[in-house]
Amino acid sequence: MKDYDLEEELAAAMLDRSRQEPPRGYDVDGLIGAVRQRRRRLQTGAAAAVVIVALGAGFVSQADHDRASVPVQASTASSTDMPPSPPPIEPSSPTASAPASAPASKPASPADPARTTNALFLSALRYQNPATRSEVDPAEVAALFANESTYQRIWGSDSLGVTCGSLVDGVLASGEVLLYQGTQRLDRAPSLDFDGATGKVTDLTCATVAGDGKGGDPTVSGFYGGLVAAAKSGDSTAMTRLGKQFVTEDLRSDRGQGPTAGTCSFSTPRFWLADNPSSGTLTHGWTVNLDGHHGFPIEIDEKAKIAGSCGG
Amino acid sequence: MRTADVPAFTAFVHARSSALFRTALLLTGERHVADDLVQSTLEQVCRHWRRIRSADAPEAYARRILVNLANDRWRKLRGRAEVPLDDGIGEGHVDPYKGLVVRDELMRELQSLPIGMRTVLVLRYFEDLDDAEIGHLMNISAGSVRSQVARGLSKLRSAVDAQAQYARSGGAA
Numbered sequence: 164m165k166d167y168d169l170e171e172e173l174a175a176a177m178l179d180r181s182r183q184e185p186p187r188g189y190d191v192d193g194l195i196g197a198v199r200q201r202r203r204r205l206q207t208g209a210a211a212a213v214v215i216v217a218l219g220a221g222f223v224s225q226a227d228h229d230r231a232s233v234p235v236q237a238s239t240a241s242s243t244d245m246p247p248s249p250p251p252i253e254p255s256s257p258t259a260s261a262p263a264s265a266p267a268s269k270p271a272s273p274a275d276p277a278r279t280t281n282a283l284f285l286s287a288l289r290y291q292n293p294a295t296r297s298e299v300d301p302a303e304v305a306a307l308f309a310n311e312s313t314y315q316r317i318w319g320s321d322s323l324g325v326t327c328g329s330l331v332d333g334v335l336a337s338g339e340v341l342l343y344q345g346t347q348r349l350d351r352a353p354s355l356d357f358d359g360a361t362g363k364v365t366d367l368t369c370a371t372v373a374g375d376g377k378g379g380d381p382t383v384s385g386f387y388g389g390l391v392a393a394a395k396s397g398d399s400t401a402m403t404r405l406g407k408q409f410v411t412e413d414l415r416s417d418r419g420q421g422p423t424a425g426t427c428s429f430s431t432p433r434f435w436l437a438d439n440p441s442s443g444t445l446t447h448g449w450t451v452n453l454d455g456h457h458g459f460p461i462e463i464d465e466k467a468k469i470a471g472s473c474g475g
Numbered sequence: 476m477r478t479a480d481v482p483a484f485t486a487f488v489h490a491r492s493s494a495l496f497r498t499a500l501l502l503t504g505e506r507h508v509a510d511d512l513v514q515s516t517l518e519q520v521c522r523h524w525r526r527i528r529s530a531d532a533p534e535a536y537a538r539r540i541l542v543n544l545a546n547d548r549w550r551k552l553r554g555r556a557e558v559p560l561d562d563g564i565g566e567g568h569v570d571p572y573k574g575l576v577v578r579d580e581l582m583r584e585l586q587s588l589p590i591g592m593r594t595v596l597v598l599r600y601f602e603d604l605d606d607a608e609i610g611h612l613m614n615i616s617a618g619s620v621r622s623q624v625a626r627g628l629s630k631l632r633s634a635v636d637a638q639a640q641y642a643r644s645g646g647a648a
Contacts, residue, residue: 169632170600173585176578177601181497184506189492189517191485195476198521338489339482372482442494445603 188277191338276357277336279364281438281452283307283325283355284334288434289455290322291330295433298455309363317367327351327369333388336438341372341379345392348372348379380437382409382467383449386425387435394431402430411468420473425461427473429453437461446470476524484524488517491534495541501597502545504586512548516541538602539612542594549590577635584634592627595620 286304289295304322308314317324326342329351333343342349356366386409393401406415406424414424423430432453439450439458445465451472452458462471476484495516499509519540520527527536585593591613598609599620606617606624613620 169628169635172577173581173596173628173631174600176581177501177585177597179578180582181500181601184496184500184509186493186496186513187510189488189514191481191488194488194514194517194521195481195484198476198518338485440490442490447490 188275276355276362277438279307279357279362280336280340280355281436283364284336284340285436285452285455287318287322287325288332288334288436291326292332292433295455307364309358309361309365313365317364325353325367327353332391332434333384334436334438335379335383336436337380337440343384343388345395346384346388348384380449380463382463382469383435383437383451383461385409386469387432387437387451387453390426390430390432391434394433402426409467409469411464411466411470414470414472425469425472426453427459429456476521480524480528483528484521487520487528487533487537491537492517494534495537498538498597498602499541499545501585501601502542502590502594503548504582508548512541512544515544519544535612542598542612545594546590580635581631584631587634588627588630591615592623592630595623596627596631599624 283304286299286307290299304318305311305314308317323329327349329342329344329349331342331344331349333345335341335343340353340355342352350371351369352372354368354370355364356368357363358365386405389401389405389409392398393405402422406422410425411419413419415422426432434454436452436458437449438452441448441460446462448460448462448471450458451461459473460471461469464470492513496509496513499512499516500506503509503512516537520533520537523536527533585596588596594613595609598604598612599606604612606620609620610617615623
């Protein structure tokens, strides 16, 4: 096998192998909890050490009192005022943190909160658009909640509780959920709690988020939010304009997907939801759902342009 | 981690953990080990989040931690016999189609390479990093990267060619 063949084959083999095992979801709360627990243990240990040193010092001091020596101070006392400084980013044994980390990894399952999140916000988007409201089955929505009272409290009669009291037409769900009206991100974002066993919603709270645009994906909200806004205003030139701004030339070309590139032919969407984020070395991606139809994957290149969608 | 940092860390985990897992899978060859590596990596990222977040490329930090953890693990296991990533078929069995499965063979042989060599190959051919980036990440020179890549490819080529020869001869080689 020649060198170039081997290199190509090796790259392809790695790609194949990496796709054979779907990544699991990593529980952020579990990760943070494990780290905080470890830090608390370290602090407790440090505090205990200080107490021992201080007691020892007191004992020595007391014993030496008659000799008028200078009492030994617990020189490490100040270390209890702050957590131990983090070590440099150096390798450490993966087994060292394994016990704390074990429960934080969990497989995707039908009770996956991400699925509940997707279904809940798609339902809210449908319900809040008069043209698609009739597609929403209240029983199906209620089934996303842990119980009837939670459903009534959060969804209510108009679904606005799900979207922090505002009518929205765009949702970006990447763990945190961001809400959009057109291309504008709302300054309030919902945070969901789930039943660990069933994946159903047990609570939803809304918090203010910084309005500086950080945390979202400008390409996604700019393109799909722009299309939604244009559809509302009847701007027929938006697809071309937004395409030039947010979609690669290749994808817009005739060899690619043509004028509706990046939309799977939904040129005038009424609402959008992007979730299931993915990432490569220089690219990242989402699954985009327009108007509540089947989601399709998009790839965004290193220049923040949509370089692939709808499997093309 | 402060509460204000949680959303950004959450977004990072959701955006980057899949890529980290894929790299870990190639470095270790085993799903559960890759899971453990990513878990430990994310914990370290969480622990140092404020510093990492202020860096230009948090992902690069995370990848570096991952590679270091993989190296650590390999060093610990170095004295033990490698677990063969074979299909369980006995030595005497002749599989006339085995020679065709070049990619499987490549992945198997990749796992038999020393961890440093394996890492440069993964970073080069999967992560698509250049020699300087790989050298920076692994604290070695670009020249060392090139030589490790060349030696790694040579070993893989030998193994694949030997496998092809074995298949052609019906297992009699």
